[in-house]
Amino acid sequence: MSDKAIETLLAEDRRYPAPEDFAAQANAKSDIYDIPFEEFWEREGRERVTWFEPFTSLLEWELPYAKWYLGGKINVSYNCLDRHVEAGLGERVAYLWEGEPEGERSSLTYAELLAQVVRMANVLKELGVGKGTRVAIYLGMVTELPIAMLACTRLGAPNTVVFGGFSADSLADRSNDMGCEVLITQDEAWRRGSTVPLKLTADEAMAAAPGIRACLVVERTGNEVPMQAGRDHWLHNFEVPDDPATCPPEPMDAEDLLFLMYTSGTTAKPKGIAHTTGGYLVGAATTHRYVFDLKPETDVYWCAADIGWITGHSYIVYGPLCNGATSVMYEGTPDFPDKDRWWEIVERYGVTILYTAPTAIRAHMKWGPEFAEQHDLSSLRLLGSVGEPINPEAWVWYREHIGGDRLPVVDTWWQTETGMILITPLPGVTTLKPGSATRPFPGVDAAVVDDQGEEVGPGGGGYLVLRRPWPAMTRGIFGDDERYRTTYWERFPGMYFAGDGARIDEDGDFWLLGRVDDVMNVSGHRISTIEVESALVDHTSVAEAAVCGRADQLTGQAIVAFVTLKGGQEGSVEMLEELRDHVAMKIGPIAKPANIVFTPELPKTRSGKIMRRLLRDVAEDRPLGDTTTLADPAVVAEIADRAVAQPAED
Numbered sequence: 228m229s230d231k232a233i234e235t236l237l238a239e240d241r242r243y244p245a246p247e248d249f250a251a252q253a254n255a256k257s258d259i260y261d262i263p264f265e266e267f268w269e270r271e272g273r274e275r276v277t278w279f280e281p282f283t284s285l286l287e288w289e290l291p292y293a294k295w296y297l298g299g300k301i302n303v304s305y306n307c308l309d310r311h312v313e314a315g316l317g318e319r320v321a322y323l324w325e326g327e328p329e330g331e332r333s334s335l336t337y338a339e340l341l342a343q344v345v346r347m348a349n350v351l352k353e354l355g356v357g358k359g360t361r362v363a364i365y366l367g368m369v370t371e372l373p374i375a376m377l378a379c380t381r382l383g384a385p386n387t388v389v390f391g392g393f394s395a396d397s398l399a400d401r402s403n404d405m406g407c408e409v410l411i412t413q414d415e416a417w418r419r420g421s422t423v424p425l426k427l428t429a430d431e432a433m434a435a436a437p438g439i440r441a442c443l444v445v446e447r448t449g450n451e452v453p454m455q456a457g458r459d460h461w462l463h464n465f466e467v468p469d470d471p472a473t474c475p476p477e478p479m480d481a482e483d484l485l486f487l488m489y490t491s492g493t494t495a496k497p498k499g500i501a502h503t504t505g506g507y508l509v510g511a512a513t514t515h516r517y518v519f520d521l522k523p524e525t526d527v528y529w530c531a532a533d534i535g536w537i538t539g540h541s542y543i544v545y546g547p548l549c550n551g552a553t554s555v556m557y558e559g560t561p562d563f564p565d566k567d568r569w570w571e572i573v574e575r576y577g578v579t580i581l582y583t584a585p586t587a588i589r590a591h592m593k594w595g596p597e598f599a600e601q602h603d604l605s606s607l608r609l610l611g612s613v614g615e616p617i618n619p620e621a622w623v624w625y626r627e628h629i630g631g632d633r634l635p636v637v638d639t640w641w642q643t644e645t646g647m648i649l650i651t652p653l654p655g656v657t658t659l660k661p662g663s664a665t666r667p668f669p670g671v672d673a674a675v676v677d678d679q680g681e682e683v684g685p686g687g688g689g690y691l692v693l694r695r696p697w698p699a700m701t702r703g704i705f706g707d708d709e710r711y712r713t714t715y716w717e718r719f720p721g722m723y724f725a726g727d728g729a730r731i732d733e734d735g736d737f738w739l740l741g742r743v744d745d746v747m748n749v750s751g752h753r754i755s756t757i758e759v760e761s762a763l764v765d766h767t768s769v770a771e772a773a774v775c776g777r778a779d780q781l782t783g784q785a786i787v788a789f790v791t792l793k794g795g796q797e798g799s800v801e802m803l804e805e806l807r808d809h810v811a812m813k814i815g816p817i818a819k820p821a822n823i824v825f826t827p828e829l830p831k832t833r834s835g836k837i838m839r840r841l842l843r844d845v846a847e848d849r850p851l852g853d854t855t856t857l858a859d860p861a862v863v864a865e866i867a868d869r870a871v872a873q874p875a876e877d
């Protein structure tokens with residue numbers, strides 16, 4: 228029996244010190260960690276953004292709520308657009324946009340983006356949108372998406388972006404919860420060569436969201452869609468009386484609501500995670516500048532996420548634009564028309580910084596490195612990862628095959644609730660370790676604690692907590708104070724509990740172990756899923772793996788592994804034995820999976836996270852729980868069939 232909150236089994240000793248030439252030019256130097264927390268955020272609060280009225284006090288903390296930059300007046304769209312144009316940077320490209328259908332490309336300079344934001348803001352004004360009016364945005368990856376977000380911020384209208392893959396019900400629930408009056412959508416979106424009927428879905432949602440009185444529609448595919456007279460308006464031919472060429476940015480209080488991002492919780496009702504204006508913008512811009520070492524004059528930055536997630540909000544829209552960056556924005560999927568599409572984009576635009584998720588990296592591993600090899604990726608100088616723990620083997624693959632075995636890889640830990648990256652290497656400063664997000668960002672106080680809330684020392688495992696507020700932290704769950712307190716603040720009094728397990732190594736570096744709900748208990752040993760998965764992915768034939776525990780009379784829980792092999796290989800009894808032995812060799816016999824199910828795909832959420840909860844249902848032969856957030860519901864049914872076909876081995 229072990230008394231440890233979570234045990235540490237997998238040893239990873241590869242080290243990548245910061246290259247000297249990178250360090251010499253980096254935005255962050257090692258002394259950035261020496262700046263006292265308040266001084267750091269005061270300084271960034273003054274340098275990263277422009278205030279209409281300066282803040283008078285940095286921080287007020289009344290647990291579990293924090294306020295930042297009190298008294299400051301600010302407008303997000305002014306910071307992302309006008310001030311760059313006023314500084315003479317109007318000709319700099321803000322977005323290099325690539326449509327999914329081949330050959331559809333456009334670019335928008337800061338001056339052009341400002342003009343379009345002003346136009347959309349004036350259209351929204353005509354539709355009755357003003358300070359405080361709530362707006363729902365249901366768009367694919369078209370430039371009108373950031374334009375809509377910025378037009379809302381210009382008017383002081385809080386918005387919620389609903390990812391284009393969500394259903395009518397999800398859209399209606401979110402609009403109703405927030406009290407949205409206006410919806411912005413598009414006729415149809417492109418996805419893997421087919422059209423996605425966004426307007427039709429929006430119509431269905433509006434039927435269930437009576438609060439929405441106007442719908443603004445962006446033309447994308449040009450196919451015919453129903454338009455309801457009086458309610459629905461095309462953006463492109465909307466006539467604004469007198470066609471004003473300007474729209475004054477509304478001065479907002481630092482603590483005014485900027486947007487809600489809905490995230491699913493353990494119960495069905497999604498949580499509207501609230502982010503406010505000043506602290507969020509400072510947090511997004513500051514982390515974007517130091518973590519990605521952004522040089523706005525020369526970098527071509529690409530965050531390959533969807534703007535419908537928090538990653539896209541902070542690191543495609545608000546952070547990069549506030550910093551005056553040039554970003555790539557891609558509409559479609561990585562494998563359309565072929566699996567080299569991303570690498571073609573990197574080559575075409577000379578992308579220098581690439582930020583993506585482990586699920587995408589593992590997909591490229593599964594397809595094989597030959598697709599990247601067809602393209603010149605030498606413009607890249609920095610790689611990033613976010614969304615899940617990254618298996619060391621995937622990290623190393625990313626560095627070798629995409630990064631030419633020379634680029635730093637920054638594994639960045641954060642959440643919808645945190646608004647900004649909190650645990651991350653700083654390229655040019657940090658010695659990298661594959662699989663470790665390394666250290667808290669400057670001015671961030673993270674710790675790993677045991678069941679009693681006591682800090683575990685170096686080498687210990689437990690629960691990841693934040694002990695001090697940070698500027699972009701959520702200001703709560705919209706309309707549900709009680710749920711906010713119980714979800715994040717009750718488990719460890721006085722600390723924000725992220726729900727993730729982590730361990731700290733001898734150097735004080737953090738290793739994220741996944742959601743604590745996923746931790747397995749085998750013969751009294753609490754084993755994290757990521758370590759067993761990483762041991763499996765370490766095997767040369769494995770592209771992806773997910774493990775979970777199933778009830779076992781003898782050991783409490785037994786480990787079941789779901790494994791996807793590289794290049795479409797099929798599983799075999801020999802492979803099964805080989806993989807079990809490989810895990811035993813990497814981390815010890817205790818972690819040996821009792822059985823292994825080979826499967827071509829793993830069940831994932833629409834944002835690409837593996838859903839171990841459903842795998843537990845499969846492993847225990849139970850009816851499946853809620854499958855509404857799955858990207859592809861057919862995948863679990865297929866896995867369930869395969870699990871039955873492959874009996875357990877002990």
Ligand code: WT7
Pocket residue numbers: 490537538612613614615616617638639640641642643644664725726727739740741742834
């Ligand atoms: C959860 C938050 C924040 C942007 C996208 C996800 C997991 C995120 C990492 C990482 C290990 C990570 C955590 C976290 N996660 N990044 N670098 N290493 N785990 O936002 O949907 O709110 O999910 O994603 O479990 O709690 P999100």
